[in-house]
Amino acid sequence: MPMPMKKRTVVRIAFFALFSVLALCVLPEAVRGANRILPGLSPLLNLGGALGARRFIGLLWVPLLIVPLFKGRLFCWWVCPMGFAAETASRVSPSKLRLAKIPWVGKALALLIAASAGAGYPLLIWLDPLCIFNGFFAAWRQPVTWATATLSAGFFSILTLSLIIPNVWCHRLCPLGGLQEWLTHCARAFRGRGKGASAGDTASPCVNRRVFMGFAVSGAAGLAGSKTLGVRQTTVVRPPSAAETAFNALCSRCGNCMKACPYGLIVPDLGETGIDGLLTPVIKFRSKNPKQEKFCFQECTACTKVCPTGALHALSVEVKKSTPIGVAKIDKAKCIAWEKNEYCVVCQEYCPYQAVTEEERNGVQCPSIDESKCRGCGACESQCPALPIAVTITGDKAARNG
Amino acid sequence: MRTMKRRSFLKTTASVAAASALPAVVRAEDEPAATVVVVHGKDIPKMLEAGIAKMGGWDKFVKSGAKVTLKPNVAWNSKPEEGGNTHPDLVRACVKAVEAKGASKISIPENTCHDENATFKTSGVEEALKGTKARLYRPAAGDYQKVDVPKGQICKSAEVPKDVLSCDCLINMPVAKHHSGATLTLSMKNWMGSVSNETRRAWHRDGLHQCIADFSTFIKPKLVIIDATRILLTKGPQGPGDLDHPDELILSTDPVAADAYAATLFKKEPFDIPHIKLAHEAGVGCGDLGKVKIERVEA
Numbered sequence: 001m002p003m004p005m006k007k008r009t010v011v012r013i014a015f016f017a018l019f020s021v022l023a024l025c026v027l028p029e030a031v032r033g034a035n036r037i038l039p040g041l042s043p044l045l046n047l048g049g050a051l052g053a054r055r056f057i058g059l060l061w062v063p064l065l066i067v068p069l070f071k072g073r074l075f076c077w078w079v080c081p082m083g084f085a086a087e088t089a090s091r092v093s094p095s096k097l098r099l100a101k102i103p104w105v106g107k108a109l110a111l112l113i114a115a116s117a118g119a120g121y122p123l124l125i126w127l128d129p130l131c132i133f134n135g136f137f138a139a140w141r142q143p144v145t146w147a148t149a150t151l152s153a154g155f156f157s158i159l160t161l162s163l164i165i166p167n168v169w170c171h172r173l174c175p176l177g178g179l180q181e182w183l184t185h186c187a188r189a190f191r192g193r194g195k196g197a198s199a200g201d202t203a204s205p206c207v208n209r210r211v212f213m214g215f216a217v218s219g220a221a222g223l224a225g226s227k228t229l230g231v232r233q234t235t236v237v238r239p240p241s242a243a244e245t246a247f248n249a250l251c252s253r254c255g256n257c258m259k260a261c262p263y264g265l266i267v268p269d270l271g272e273t274g275i276d277g278l279l280t281p282v283i284k285f286r287s288k289n290p291k292q293e294k295f296c297f298q299e300c301t302a303c304t305k306v307c308p309t310g311a312l313h314a315l316s317v318e319v320k321k322s323t324p325i326g327v328a329k330i331d332k333a334k335c336i337a338w339e340k341n342e343y344c345v346v347c348q349e350y351c352p353y354q355a356v357t358e359e360e361r362n363g364v365q366c367p368s369i370d371e372s373k374c375r376g377c378g379a380c381e382s383q384c385p386a387l388p389i390a391v392t393i394t395g396d397k398a399a400r401n402g
Numbered sequence: 403m404r405t406m407k408r409r410s411f412l413k414t415t416a417s418v419a420a421a422s423a424l425p426a427v428v429r430a431e432d433e434p435a436a437t438v439v440v441v442h443g444k445d446i447p448k449m450l451e452a453g454i455a456k457m458g459g460w461d462k463f464v465k466s467g468a469k470v471t472l473k474p475n476v477a478w479n480s481k482p483e484e485g486g487n488t489h490p491d492l493v494r495a496c497v498k499a500v501e502a503k504g505a506s507k508i509s510i511p512e513n514t515c516h517d518e519n520a521t522f523k524t525s526g527v528e529e530a531l532k533g534t535k536a537r538l539y540r541p542a543a544g545d546y547q548k549v550d551v552p553k554g555q556i557c558k559s560a561e562v563p564k565d566v567l568s569c570d571c572l573i574n575m576p577v578a579k580h581h582s583g584a585t586l587t588l589s590m591k592n593w594m595g596s597v598s599n600e601t602r603r604a605w606h607r608d609g610l611h612q613c614i615a616d617f618s619t620f621i622k623p624k625l626v627i628i629d630a631t632r633i634l635l636t637k638g639p640q641g642p643g644d645l646d647h648p649d650e651l652i653l654s655t656d657p658v659a660a661d662a663y664a665a666t667l668f669k670k671e672p673f674d675i676p677h678i679k680l681a682h683e684a685g686v687g688c689g690d691l692g693k694v695k696i697e698r699v700e701a
Binding site for chain 1: 479515516517520581582583584599602603604605606607609610611637639640
C-alpha cells in the first residue's frame with residue numbers, strides 16, 4: 001500500500017460509518033435523499049442507469065471517471081465501504097489461495113455494463129459494490145422477513161468469497177474496480193505515448209481489439225435485452241414512477257426504495273418478475289402480505305427520491321397523485337355488499353381519489369371502480385373486510401387501460 | 403272496627419293508586435328519558451362552555467387527578483373546514499377545560515384511516531394540542547386490549563385501546579357526517595375509529611349496525627359532545643362533499659339520544675338509522691325523540 005496503513009484505516013472506518021448511516025435511512029426526511037449519494041458515486045449505477053433510462057439523474061458519478069485518470073484506484077483503497085469490508089475479511093482469512101490464475105472478471109463486467117447501458121438495457125448493474133453495500137443495510141428494516149433479508153445476500157457473498165480467496169473481490173471481480181482499472185490503464189497509456197513509449201505500452205486497453213469486441217457484444221446483448229426482456233409486461237405493482245420498460249435491468253437492487261417506504265410496502269421480488277427481476281422492488285398490499293394494513297399514501301413520495309439509477313425518479317406530490325401504479329379490481333363474488341347484501345363500502349370510505357362509485361341494490365350500496373380515477377394505491381385493499389379480500393390491486397397495464 | 407277497616411282499605415287503595423300513577427306523570431312531564439343540550443353559536447369554545455354549564459358544569463364529569471380519554475374523530479387526512487374530522491377548536495377547548503379541572507392524564511388514541519402523521523397535521527388537531535398535556539397517538543398493537551362484550555348479539559369481543567378502557571372519564575366527541583356504509587356517522591359509530599383494524603373489519607363482515615349497537619352496550623362514555631358546527635351531507639366519511647352549517651354542538655350523557663337528535667339535522671328519522679334503533683331497543687339509551695328533553699342554548 002502506498003500510504004501508511006494506520007491513517008488509511010482510520011479514513012476507511014470513517015467512510016464506512018458515514019455510508020452506513022446514509023444507507024440505514026435514519027436521517028430526517030428532509031435529507032433522506034442523501035442515501036442516494038453512495039450508490040450515486042458509481043458511474044456504472046448512475047451514468048449507466050441514466051443511459052438505460054434515458055433520464056438525467058445527477059452528476060455524482062463524475063469524480064469516479066476523473067480520479068482514476070490521475071490517482072488510480074484511490075477511491076477503492078480509501079473510500080469504498082464495500083472494499084473495506086472485503087479487505088478486512090481477506091485480512092482475517094486463513095486461506096492461502098492466491099489470485100494469480102484468476103482472470104480480471106470485473107473489467108469484463110465493467111465493459112458489459114457500460115456498453116449494454118448505452119444500448120438501453122444495462123446488464124448486471126446490480127453487481128456494483130456500492131449498491132451491494134447499500135442493499136445490506138436496506139435488508140434490516142422492520143419487519144425483517146426472509147424476503148427482505150435476501151437483499152443482504154450480495155454483501156455476505158463478497159465476504160465469503162474474500163474469506164475463501166483473499167482480495168478476490170477488489171482485485172478480480174468488482175466491476176467498479178474494473179472500470180477504474182480501465183481508466184487508469186488508459187491514462188497511463190496516454191501519458192506513456194506522450195513520452196514516446198514503446199509499442200508494447202500502446203497495446204493499451206483503450207484501443208485493444210478484445211475491448212472493442214467486448215463493447216460490441218455487450219451492446220448487442222443490451223439491445224436484445226431492451227427489445228425482449230425490457231418490454232415484457234408483469235402484473236406486479238411497482239413503486240410509483242417505476243420505469244415502464246427495462247425496469248429489471250435499471251434496478252440495482254440497492255434497496256433504497258424499500259428502506260425509504262414508511263409503510264414497508266415495498267419488498268424484494270422473489271420470482272414473480274422472472275429470473276432477471278430477482279430482488280427488484282415490488283409493492284405488496286394486504287392480499288399478498290396479510291400483516292400489511294397500509295397503502296401507498298397519496299402525499300408520500302419517499303421511494304421516488306432515493307433511486308440512484310433512474311429505475312425510479314423523483315415525483316412531486318402533485319404528479320404522484322396522478323400517477324397510477326396499478327388498478328383496483330372488485331371480485332363481486334367475495335364482496336360483502338354485492339354477495340351478502342350487507343352494509344359495507346369500506347373501499348369507498350378509504351379511497352383517497354373518489355374512484356369507488358356506488359350503486360344501490362336491495363337498499364345496500366354496492367361498490368364499483370372508476371378506473372379513470374383509480375391510482376392503485378391499495379387503500380381499498382388495505383381494509384377490505386371480506387374474507388378473502390374482495391378488492392385487490394393489479395399492476396397489469398392491460399387491465400389498467402382496459 | 404269495621405269503619406276503620408274500610409277507611410284504611412280505602413286509604414291504602416288510594417295511596418297505591420296514587421303511587422303507581424305518580425311516576426308515570428313525573429316521567430312524562432318532569433323527568434324525560436334523556437336530556438340533550440343543543441348549543442347554537444359561532445365561537446366553539448364559548449359554545450362548549452355554555453353547553454357544559456347547562457349540563458351541570460365540568461365538576462360533574464372530571465375530578466381533580468382524573469385520567470381523561472377523549473375520542474374525537476381524527477381519522478382522515480382532511481382539513482377542518484371539510485368536515486371529515488372533529489373541529490380542532492373543539493378538541494382544544496375540551497382539553498383545556500379538563501386540564502383546568504386538574505386532569506392528571508389526557509389521552510387521545512385514534513386509529514386513523516390515513517397516514518397518522520399527515521392526518522394529525524392536516525386535521526389541525528396536532529397544532530391545536532400544542533402546549534397542552536394531551537397525547538394524541540395512533541395505538542400500536544400493544545396498546546390494545548381484547549375485551550368481552552357480554553351483551554353483544556353478534557359482536558362478542560373487541561380490541562379497544564387500553565386508554566379508553568382504563569380512564570376515569572371518557573368523552574366521545576365525534577363529528578356528525580354522512581357515511582356511505584352506515585348512512586350517518588355520529589357518536590356510536592365513532593367507536594369504530596378507536597377499535598383495532600381487525601375488529602373494524604369483523605364488524606363490517608358480521609353486520610355493521612348490530613355490531614355498533616352491540617359495542618354501545620359495553621362502552622359507556624361519561625359525556626357525548628357531537629360536533630355539528632358543519633356537517634358533511636355527501637361523500638362521507640372522508641369528504642370533501644356538500645356541507646351544511648347548523649353551527650351546533652350537541653351534548654348529552656345518552657349517546658342514543660344525542661345521535662337521534664343529530665340525525666334530524668340530516669333530515670333523517672332517527673330510527674331509519676338501523677344502529678340507533680338497535681341501540682334503543684337494547685336499552686343503551688333513548689332514541690325516541692318524543693321522550694327526550696331538548697334544551698337549546700345560544701352562545
